[in-house]
Amino acid sequence: MIKRILLMNPPYGMFQRGEERCQADVEGGSAISLRPPNNLGYIASILKNLGKEVVIRDYPVEKDKDFIKDLKNYNFDLILMSITTGTIEEDLKFFKTTKNFNKNIITIAEGAHFITAPIESFKSEIFKYLDFAFFGESEYVVKEFINSYENNKSLSQVKGLIYKDNGEWIKNEKPPFIENLDFLPFPARDLMRNDLYKNPDTDKPMATIQTSRGCPGNCIYCLAPIVSGKNLRKRSPKNIVDEIEECINKYKIDNFFLRADTFTIDKDWVIEISNEIIKRNLKIVWVANSRVKPIDEEMLIWMKRSGCYLIAFGLESGSEKSLKLMKKGVTVEDNINAVKLAKKLGFKVYSFFIIGFPWEDREDILKTIELSKKLPSDFVEFHIATPYYGTELYDIMKKENLLDNNPEGHNYFSNPVGGTKYLTREEIINLRKKALLSFYLRPNFILKTLLTQNPKTIKNYIKYGFKLIKNNLF
Structure with missing residues (x-):
């Protein structure tokens, strides 16, 4: 019988582990903030409903917690780890530590990596101490797994499970997507250190609210359609705002990131969410991510009225050729218009770009850098195109013999997988550094930032500024 369970982000690096398609290295980014481990929070709520005792640890963030001490102080029956493709080689070393401490502890890993990673890759030595892996939506898989494991049912019937049979790794059928997201319990924030995940603008705790799953886009680099499907599955506005209200009343959180694979694709739904926040008189501030199409003034006005003050746009490129070939479905002019509209209505704008296709x-790439400086963005981030397993980008780079390595152990800030037809990986890394420094170190930009922010916000921005200089000058 499984009684006590540890859900953890392992003690290696600060990464956005729980958002599946976004596996960002927080330390390597220019202005990326830490986010709470909602994926573990959802799994914890499912397990608590099954009567399990659950502990959540985000070890890189909870610096007062120690993995070895927790192994000694708790009698864990099962440990589930959230991994990323870029960190998996280091992550799974902690299962060796686990098995050396107690070989009977069940070890499980979960993450987007396992959806598309070739089963042959599990022959690597790093998987020696792993018992199981989940792929697909783990809230579904964990419930099915616990039921089968505890009742001695065949594990071959657990959709979304990877397991060993006579020393051979087996990958079961893919699990179905959870169609009605309102049926999911809210993440178990009572098990998280909510105070550690702060909004850089307000220095207050910020909760992430997963508002929908799925994206109908065709972008060749993105994991979202693979992880969450191409059909947009939306939570009801009431259910979303119920979770917001719980955060306010139970956890004293009033800063939010309303996260989605594509938040603004359904105008009426966005307006309903905004109206529900206003109707309940919730005094909150929130941010959202968005494509540049579809977006319009009416929707943005409703978002602003309900407390939204920042929009993160995936602009990706200043090259028409690149936008077309990456199948983004927008033009450079669409990018410009979206940012200008948001700024006209008083939003802060965080613009994301990708180089190195x-x-x-x-x-x-210089066209993209120039566009970043032309636009009135408040923050920018430059990713290096990363060919994750299962994406069209991976297939293209493999066909073009541009894969110096497999994706494992690489990230899209400082350690890309390979170069382009015309540029080495080192040249792309240097162009990313040039892009960030040429944007953030403009005298006019620095002066405007210092004159328009409060002292607490400036203090946080200075911290990010030092990190930027450290990462890109030395």
Whole structure:
């Protein structure tokens, strides 16, 4: 019988582990903030409903907690770890520590990596101390797994499970997507250190609210359609705002990130959420991520009225050629119009770009850098195109012999997988550094930032500024 369970982000690096398609290295990014481990929070709520005693640890963030001490102080029956493709090699070393302490502890890993990673890759030595892996939506898989394991049912019937049979790794059928997201319990925030995940603008705790799953987009680099499906599955506005209200009343949190694979795709739904917040008279501030299409003034006005003050746009490129080849479905002009509209209505704008696609030369990337400085963005981030298993980008780079390595152990800030047809990986890394420094170190930008922010916010921005300089000058 499984009684006591540890759900953990392992003690290696600060990464956005729980958002599946976004596996960002927080320390390597320019302005990326820590987010709470909602994926573990959802799993914890499911397990608590099954009568399990659950502990959540985000070890890189909870610096007062120690993995070895927890192994000694708790009699864990099962440990589930959230991994990323970029960290998996280091992550799974902690299962060796686990098995050396007690070989009977069940070890499980979960993450987007396992959806598309070749089963042959499990022959690597790093998987020696792993018992099981989940792929698909873990809230579904964990319940089915616990039921089968505890009742001695065949594990071959657990959809979304990878397991060993006579020393051979077996990958079961893919699990169905959870169609009605309102049926999911809210993440178990009572098990999280909510005070550690702060909004850099307000220095107050910020909760992430997963508002929907799925994206109908065709972007060749993105894991979202693979992880969450191409059909948009939306929570009801009432259910979303119920969770917001719980955070306010139970956890004293009034800063939020309303997260989605594509938040603004359904205008009426966004307006309903905004109206529900206003109707309940909730005094909150929130941010959201968005494509540049579809977006319009009416929707943005409702978002602003309900407390939204920042929008993160996936602009990706200043090259028409790149936007077309990456199948983004927008133009450079669409990018410009979206940012200008948001700024006209008083929003802060966080613009995301991607450089280093297989077809890109120096001129293509310089077009993106120039667009970043042309737009009135408040923050920017530059990713290096990363070919995750299962994406069209992976297939293209493999066909073009541009994969120096497999994706494991690499990230899209400082350690890309390979180069382009025209640029080495080192040249792309240096162009990313150039892009960030040329945006953030403009005298006019620095002066405007210092004159328009309060002292507490400036203090946080200075901290990010030092990190930027450290990462890109030394």
